[in-house]
Amino acid sequence: MRIIETRRAPNPRRVRIFLAEKGIDITFEERDLMSGDLSSTDFQTKNPWQRVPCLVLDDGHAISESVAICRYFEELNPEPPLFGSGARGRADVEMWHRRVELGLFDRITQVFRHLHPRMAHLEKPQIALWGEANKSKVIDELSRLNARLQSSKFIAGDAFSIADITALVAIDFMKPAKLTVPDEFKNIVRWHADVSARPSANA
Amino acid sequence: MRIIETRRAPNPRRVRIFLAEKGIDITFEERDLMSGDLSSTDFQTKNPWQRVPCLVLDDGHAISESVAICRYFEELNPEPPLFGSGARGRADVEMWHRRVELGLFDRITQVFRHLHPRMAHLEKPQIALWGEANKSKVIDELSRLNARLQSSKFIAGDAFSIADITALVAIDFMKPAKLTVPDEFKNIVRWHADVSARPSANA
Numbered sequence: 001m002r003i004i005e006t007r008r009a010p011n012p013r014r015v016r017i018f019l020a021e022k023g024i025d026i027t028f029e030e031r032d033l034m035s036g037d038l039s040s041t042d043f044q045t046k047n048p049w050q051r052v053p054c055l056v057l058d059d060g061h062a063i064s065e066s067v068a069i070c071r072y073f074e075e076l077n078p079e080p081p082l083f084g085s086g087a088r089g090r091a092d093v094e095m096w097h098r099r100v101e102l103g104l105f106d107r108i109t110q111v112f113r114h115l116h117p118r119m120a121h122l123e124k125p126q127i128a129l130w131g132e133a134n135k136s137k138v139i140d141e142l143s144r145l146n147a148r149l150q151s152s153k154f155i156a157g158d159a160f161s162i163a164d165i166t167a168l169v170a171i172d173f174m175k176p177a178k179l180t181v182p183d184e185f186k187n188i189v190r191w192h193a194d195v196s197a198r199p200s201a202n203a
Numbered sequence: 204m205r206i207i208e209t210r211r212a213p214n215p216r217r218v219r220i221f222l223a224e225k226g227i228d229i230t231f232e233e234r235d236l237m238s239g240d241l242s243s244t245d246f247q248t249k250n251p252w253q254r255v256p257c258l259v260l261d262d263g264h265a266i267s268e269s270v271a272i273c274r275y276f277e278e279l280n281p282e283p284p285l286f287g288s289g290a291r292g293r294a295d296v297e298m299w300h301r302r303v304e305l306g307l308f309d310r311i312t313q314v315f316r317h318l319h320p321r322m323a324h325l326e327k328p329q330i331a332l333w334g335e336a337n338k339s340k341v342i343d344e345l346s347r348l349n350a351r352l353q354s355s356k357f358i359a360g361d362a363f364s365i366a367d368i369t370a371l372v373a374i375d376f377m378k379p380a381k382l383t384v385p386d387e388f389k390n391i392v393r394w395h396a397d398v399s400a401r402p403s404a405n406a
Contacts (some may be wrong), residue, residue: 049302061291068297087278088264094271099252130333144251153226154305 002027021202069110096156097163107172149187205230223403299359300366308373313382352390
């Protein structure tokens, strides 16, 4: 099996960090999402949505969507659990992960896609007003996460989880989106230093 | 335990259909999201994100986010499985569910939030151009789902899953968003009639 990805894009990084935390080694195959590689007929057969990463199993079955790929490996290699443990633990991770994905990562992505000149040929139409509107939504979300991290080591609780992976990738993606974490969010700064120091952050 | 919800909003409906498919009975407590009930201090303690539905366990622990609530009940009552079975089956449901959520439901929601006059006090600023831009994204997504349903009984495969629940709620939410499914998407029309005929659709 192998993962088709574009190394510098944020979503494939989520999967690489996840696999590094699990200690899973896998073959990666690079495609450049900016140059139209993903609209080839061959790739569209694997993922009609034309997105990376895409896990291709040995029998050719393709699994797209970062979180679907992570969940596949969570089932095959349950330790350490990165989607939580037990009914309540798994629900908590799902809740926090969705807050981070929909409230933070998606909004940073909107800022990037609607304001960065390099995205003009992919995001049509680019709507600067929508990009700008998301900037304050990002800050609101960081404020709520900062409050959460006042009393919690990691985002979903005492254990590192996929919610931390997505939050790390999202916050690092603020740089190309020309956004910065305000210094006053001290709990986020502390948490970000912690998770960035894990070897998986370099995956 | 009980679920705090706003009955006519789409997200709580996802949870009600899920519980009906599982045959689970639970107490619902109504709050009106349009009148500011969700910004009360009491509710903010349960969910600082101020969204419904919110499951409150007997010990007071609160689980928000529709899919997190569904996952909690999937763990407690695994039959029938609505998140898939086995590593590959669960990954497939996750993949299809995300396509439906992010590609369809979220885009319909953007049309509604940015174009419906009733949302002007909740979505600030309302950006009509962004609402309009999402209309063609909705059609593109319906087109890909229509192609999928040519060869598949349900969205994620042979079995009804949470991907069908979210797609049903999303497509029914097209009405208040003043959108319609083009007649040419015959597979969607067939699938929609099938899932709407299930008793759970009335939950």
